[in-house]
Amino acid sequence: MNPLPLADAAPASASASPADGPTIDVAAERDRTTGSTLASHFNAAGAALPSRGVVAAVVDHLRLEEAKGGYEAAAEQRGRLDAVYSSAAGLIGAEPGEIALFDSASSGLRVMLDALRPTRGQRIVASSSTYVSHALHLMSVAREHGIDLVIAPYDERRRVDVAALEAILSDGVPSIVTVAHVPTSSGLVEPAAQIGEVVQRYGGTYILDATQSVGHLSVDVREIGCDVLVTTGRKFLRAPRGTGFAYVRDGLRERLLPAAPDVRGARWVSSASWELDATARRYETWEGAIAARLGLGAALDEAAARGLAATERWLVSAGDRLRTALAGIDGVTVADPAGTRSAIVTFVVEGVASPDAVVELARRGVRVVSVPATHGQWDLGDRGVPGVVRASPHVYNDDTDVSALVDGVAAIATGIMR
Ligand SMILES: Cc1ncc(COP(=O)(O)O)c(C=O)c1O
Structure with a gap:
């Protein structure tokens, strides 16, 4: 052959x-x-x-933790950690304040869906390309809250049928539309920007699972018009396992309150009140694999350079x-x-x-x-x-x-x- x-x-x-x-x-x-x-x-x-540069970024930080302790090492690398947000934002056409770091795409999807607080009377429209873990979460949320979960009709190439999606959204029921840009089970590429245009027109909320597309295809959140994007590090981005990030559109964060605020993204200001971080860091948790995040930063920079x-x-x-x-x-x-x-x-x-x-x-x-x-x-x-x-x-x-x-x-x- x-x-x-x-x-x-x-x-x-x-x-x-x-x-x-x-x-x-x-x-x-x-x-x-x-x-x-x-x-x-x-x-x-x-x-x-991963490249050798990505592996070195992780190992070097583990060595620093070995020598100085985890908190001290993180403090020393604060500048490089902050740069991970800029690198992630730069790659997808976002601003650093719109980025939250997660340990996987699924954690990002879970936190974002829960922050949207889907309730009875709303509808979730999911593409047939939806990833298993996200589908399981959607089904359980829909079952628990009595929400209508609709699988978006697809065309002859199994892509979301945008006209059929428009027909669904046109009844005015508040909808969350969630789509895997590229699924796990085939090389299909969803018409992400066309979907964005329709969802925006009908006032829905658009979650794009870009786990298989970031680092693979050019992804620009403003061109696509998604409200939320999540992705993972270890796939086409070539970052270490246990990394991922989400984008949340500016202007949406005040409506998207984390269901489980954490000391990383919230300040406990009196016995019964707290303030959320103004940026998308409000969705993060304090604990995280700092070495892996620095590896993610290296992988993002290599992807941009390539x-x-x-x-x-x-x-x-x-x-x-x-x-x-x-x-x-x-x-x-x-x-x-x-x-x-x-x-x-x-x-x-x-x-x-x-x-x-x-x-x-x-x-x-x-x-x-x-x-x-x-x-x-x-x-x-x-x-x-x-x-x-x-x-x-x-x-x-x-x-x-x-x-x-x-x-x-x-x-x-x-x-x-x-
Ligand atoms: C399309 C898609 N979405 C989400 C995920 C889940 O990513 P993670 O394992 O980082 O949560 C995968 C993993 O294969 C995937 O292919």
């Missing part, structure tokens, strides 16, 4: 050319990514390989090429909805359970994962797909990696697993 080359990949869009901006130096990315030389890692959508547009072009192009190569293998079906253009590639091998394909690929030094329907009942479950194999490249994957993946899948498809 001779896959299409990745390293020299032409830009994804037909109109793109080198004049569109800098491209990715894959060799340099591999040089600064130890794990890229140890296996063919195609799991950026799970947890990408360039969002160049990264998006390269990753989308890599996804296109993987899909083309996999679709050319007998017995392999690409499971992404038609027209998908992103670096999350899902497929099934006829007659082979996805977890078995993952084990066989791992034996060949190729790291992918299996996504079961239990991680996306409104998507995979609804499509009647029990599970898919998911391959998600990043800028450190070269042609050798692609050959290892495609050859491995071809070997599985031609019968070694049957």
